[in-house]
Amino acid sequence: MESQIVVKGTFSGGKLVVKEARGQKDDASLARLIGDASVRLPSFALDTAGKPRTILLEDIDGYTFIKLFPGVGGVEFVLIRIYGIIYGTQEIRKISMQLAQYVDVNLDLDALVANTAKLLASTSASDFTRPVRSQLGMVAWLSDDDRGKRVEELLPIMNQVRHATTIPDRILFTKLELLERHGARKGSPDDQQVISIVDNLIVALDAARKEDLSLLDKGIVEYNMAHVLRELGHLASSSKLFQSASRAFTACQAQQLAIFAAFNDALNAKQANDLASASGKIAGLRPVVQASTVLQDSFKGMFYRHDGEICQGLKDIRGARAAFTMAIACFERAKQVNFDAALCYFARGMFDFADESFFDACKNFTFSTNILGMLGQDTSKVTRNLGISYFNLAREYAVAIKVLGIERDASHAVDMAIKGIGFLFLAQYYAGTEMGEQVKGINALYSRLCEEMQDGLPANDKDIASQLYAISREYAALLVQQGIDLKTKAKDLFEKIRSFQPMRVYYTIIIFKGNGLAIYSRESKARSNVPTMDENLIAGMISGITSFLTEVLSGEQQLTLLDRDNIKIIFEHSKNLMGIVFANKETAKLRQELKDVLETTERDGKAGLEHWTGDMAKFAFIDKLAARFMD
Structure with a gap:
């Protein structure tokens, strides 16, 4: 650690x-x-x-x-x-x-x-694809300068160190030999000449071990050179060095590096599409990784992500599901929001979809979409599946409403209709026009159900059912029009539907502008669409965004809202504080309540702010202030 x-x-x-x-x-x-x-x-x-x-x-x-x-x-x-x-x-x-x-x-x-x-x-050190720093280890690594050298530039350097006897020069010559063969397109990956080059290096390292080369340095050189071989496409020779490095690291009790080397060996097998071999190597590592106290949870998350993908390739659905579930648990413990986590949420969503657990599928696809969106990655594949999942939820809710109608439970049917029609609009927003005729059919069913359920309802519920009927009819008209942006229209209609839903505040954080640290954070029991994150990591991200916008806007405006479709991130400011609320919708009342909390905190906590040492307990009184809008 x-x-x-x-x-x-x-x-x-x-x-x-x-x-x-x-x-x-x-x-x-x-x-x-x-x-x-x-x-x-x-x-x-x-x-x-x-x-x-x-x-x-x-x-x-x-x-x-x-x-x-x-x-x-x-x-x-x-x-x-x-x-x-x-x-x-x-x-x-x-x-x-x-x-x-x-x-x-x-x-x-x-x-x-x-x-x-x-x-x-x-910010876990879980990148097992980079060099291990040491004076010898960095010689056995491809720099940007190495990658840019032409063959005619390599040959003079090779001649200088061809007959050298020192270990650094021998390592350098090996690297240059490999680069020269790669640049000249000599032979095929892992041909006999490459195998001979690698064997000569191992012999040289073993000989040096008898004099002044430590076992750790030997492992580091082999580990780094194995990465060079992988980059140049020599996977079998790369694995040979990873295996030797893993044995050296194990012998000198460098457990983290031993696991990294063995894992890279498994990834070589995966890259070569030798999934049976990769699966066996991963299976041998599983108990070691699970029991390790030197590995960060984010590395374990990546390990289980690759484990899951190998199981998928072998059609081991049970193993894949278990691995992706373990990966997500590791990422959530580490409070990591990264590309690997997004892939795992997507994979888990696909399993939920196959099981027709569409609510869980929507939850996992939403996590994946939000993370990919934050990282600036393409979300089209995930949002398509998210849209189809929402469509299936909309259809399931329509069937449930018919059952409630038979049981004459119209009040609950209204609540189901709000959610079901909302799911239908989200399906249109995320999946586009792909399910055109099916969407028309489900929307027509909701129109009929909302019209029929109005008899015998209390006045308030009857008014909502009437408005839902009008909205579904408006949507039906839009579906047959040509040349309109249905995605934008669906979002607008979803916002109308949202107004019928109760307010849900998922998370509140208050940041001290003086140093960008959180003085208060609290999540509600209703929190379901925001991945778990550390409050100071959130504070750092938000401070970075607001600082950037302040520069871009020349300090003329302050950030007030980030709209992530199903989540509204609402900002309010006071002299020394910035309050942020994650909620399902934005209202003037919620904004005013948040502003009141900031102003009261500025007044009652003035002494604490002036001499704040990082102790959040000094602002525990904010809990009572925020209780008015937290679920």
């Missing part, structure tokens, strides 16, 4: 001076950390010019994040050291940006430690 050290202090006499620290092993190790950071800190970083400045320093063993603040008596700093885990370039960049957002010299150390731990848990 990753470890962290959090330090606060000042910059004085040309070096960082510690005031307080958490997480250090001993004073000597802390002194080495601070001394190294002082030496490596660039001089321009100290020119804070009235604004905080952030620096990220990376080395073989970890990452050092430093944020410098202009203070009354000089420059103050917060330093966070992360070690014991591997991050990719994009991951550590994301962590650095989020740390820069919330780290404040006025936050107490306990709050900084807790918030950093949450961030690291939500």
